[in-house]
Amino acid sequence: MKNEVNKVIGDYIKMVEKIANGRVNVLDFGGDMVFYRGEIHMIKMIGDNPGIHLSEMARNFKITRAVVSKTVMKLEQKGCVRKEQDSADLKRIRLFLTDKGEEAYLAHQHYHNLYDSPLFTYLDGLSSDQLAVVAEFMKRANLLVDNHF
Numbered sequence: 001m002k003n004e005v006n007k008v009i010g011d012y013i014k015m016v017e018k019i020a021n022g023r024v025n026v027l028d029f030g031g032d033m034v035f036y037r038g039e040i041h042m043i044k045m046i047g048d049n050p051g052i053h054l055s056e057m058a059r060n061f062k063i064t065r066a067v068v069s070k071t072v073m074k075l076e077q078k079g080c081v082r083k084e085q086d087s088a089d090l091k092r093i094r095l096f097l098t099d100k101g102e103e104a105y106l107a108h109q110h111y112h113n114l115y116d117s118p119l120f121t122y123l124d125g126l127s128s129d130q131l132a133v134v135a136e137f138m139k140r141a142n143l144l145v146d147n148h149f
Helices: 002-024 037-048 054-061 065-077 099-124 128-148
Strands: 026-028 034-036 081-085 093-097
Touching: 002 128, 026 037, 034 037, 037 054, 037 065, 037 081, 037 093, 037 099, 054 065, 054 093, 065 081, 093 099
Parallel strands: none
Antiparallel strands: 026 034, 081 093
């Protein structure tokens, strides 16, 4: 049993490392629709929350406002994001997707639907007890990640 536990933990750690090291990878949706993972996830957050403020994005991603601002500036230059001054607080900027940003947002959704569906299908086929075991594992595994990253 000990070897099986070590193998599961080892596989989990390999997955976490792959995710951590994959942050520099790009997603190419064709044409000039090429984005770093951080960029496309900011597009997703703006698409999910039109009018979101920079500070809200920073809190959600647990990164600095400066990093968000720099990435948003790049997305603005790519023609994917537009800024509007918040009428309630003139110091704050609200973020929205342009038509090109919407296109990237939808391409990203399609990408996840295509590649994530096998996992969703697998999880849908589990019994309640099996799913509870997976959920408990994920909870404990996330604590492990919190302690290492």
